[in-house]
Amino acid sequence: MKEADRTAVDDDAPSGRASRLASRRDEDACEFIITLIYERSRIRLHDGKQALIRARLGKRMRHHGCACLADYCDLLQSTGGHEEITHVVDALTTNFTNFLREEDHFQFLVDKALPTLLGKSRRKFHLWSAACASGEEPFSLAFYLDEKYPLAEGWDWRILATDISTKALAKAEAAVYAADRLDGLSDAWLRKHFQKGSGASEGHFRVKSRLRERVTFRHVNLLGAYDFPERFEAILCRNVMIYFDRATQQQLVNNLGRFVVPAGYLLIGHSESLTGLPVPFRCLRPSYYQKL
Numbered sequence: 001m002k003e004a005d006r007t008a009v010d011d012d013a014p015s016g017r018a019s020r021l022a023s024r025r026d027e028d029a030c031e032f033i034i035t036l037i038y039e040r041s042r043i044r045l046h047d048g049k050q051a052l053i054r055a056r057l058g059k060r061m062r063h064h065g066c067a068c069l070a071d072y073c074d075l076l077q078s079t080g081g082h083e084e085i086t087h088v089v090d091a092l093t094t095n096f097t098n099f100l101r102e103e104d105h106f107q108f109l110v111d112k113a114l115p116t117l118l119g120k121s122r123r124k125f126h127l128w129s130a131a132c133a134s135g136e137e138p139f140s141l142a143f144y145l146d147e148k149y150p151l152a153e154g155w156d157w158r159i160l161a162t163d164i165s166t167k168a169l170a171k172a173e174a175a176v177y178a179a180d181r182l183d184g185l186s187d188a189w190l191r192k193h194f195q196k197g198s199g200a201s202e203g204h205f206r207v208k209s210r211l212r213e214r215v216t217f218r219h220v221n222l223l224g225a226y227d228f229p230e231r232f233e234a235i236l237c238r239n240v241m242i243y244f245d246r247a248t249q250q251q252l253v254n255n256l257g258r259f260v261v262p263a264g265y266l267l268i269g270h271s272e273s274l275t276g277l278p279v280p281f282r283c284l285r286p287s288y289y290q291k292l
């Protein structure tokens with residue numbers, strides 16, 4: 001028998017059919033997860049992300065004793081599977097962030113944007129970190145505000161910090177960071193803003209309550225329905241739009257526009273752009289926008 005014929009015959013053998021069916025089931029499972037994540041967060045995981053899906057959901061699959069991704073998808077669709085979807089969103093959102101990331105934005109806010117908006121008399125204002133991940137962004141902002149707008153001198157500012165990932169938000173609310181996450185912060189700021197852990201918390205630092213109390217954390221899906229009583233002098237919505245398609249970016253930025261005070265600011269990630277999108281902001285320079 002020629003080699004090609006042998007392969008054809010082997011593929012039609014029961015084990016060959018079973019493995020084709022299993023692989024089909026696995027592809028369908030990946031497709032199901034991609035659709036689920038898109039519906040929940042509007043993040044588009046492309047076909048090439050199948051390895052990432054398997055790697056990131058591996059822990060949850062083991063937790064539930066699922067032998068394969070398809071079994072895990074069955075679980076997600078079963079009665080009671082709804083709660084597990086939170087874990088899927090947590091596992092598949094990218095929460096990478098750093099203290100003082102894209103630091104020029106913080107400098108701009110305290111040196112230019114806020115002085116212009118507040119004028120001489122207003123001493124109360126609100127800022128929103130709209131995809132705060134594990135909290136480094138809103139706390140970096142708080143460190144900057146504390147320099148220029150000290151609470152002790154009668155300034156009254158608050159930061160709203162939101163994210164879709166409950167796991168990232170829990171970290172943010174705890175405000176505890178390993179020492180190697182604090183690289184780049186000056187010794188003066190480390191001493192001023194962090195408590196050093198001891199015993200079981202050795203090697204970890206917690207943001208002091210004085211600034212923690214200024215930040216309110218909330219679970220918000222930026223593409224869902226949300227409302228807030230306050231309007232914001234500035235919104236930081238950085239390094240999240242990159243995961244969305246253009247139509248979703250437009251919808252998001254129009255929504256954000258509803259919450260910004262007249263002439264207020266929107267700061268997006270340095271690798272993101274709103275060029276060509278009809279949005280209620282004008283571009284001051286790349287990643288810096290002002291409400292029309």
Ligand SMILES: C[S@@+](CC[C@H](N)C(=O)[O-])C[C@H]1O[C@@H](n2cnc3c(N)ncnc32)[C@H](O)[C@@H]1O
Pocket residue numbers: 040041042043093094095096097098101130131132133134137162163164165168220221222223237238239240269
């Ligand atoms: C890469 S992090 C950016 C964190 C921070 N803004 C920064 O620039 O360092 C992106 C964050 O966006 C959040 N995210 C993704 N989709 C979201 C959505 N639909 N609504 C709210 N947050 C979302 C993720 O959970 C993640 O924490």
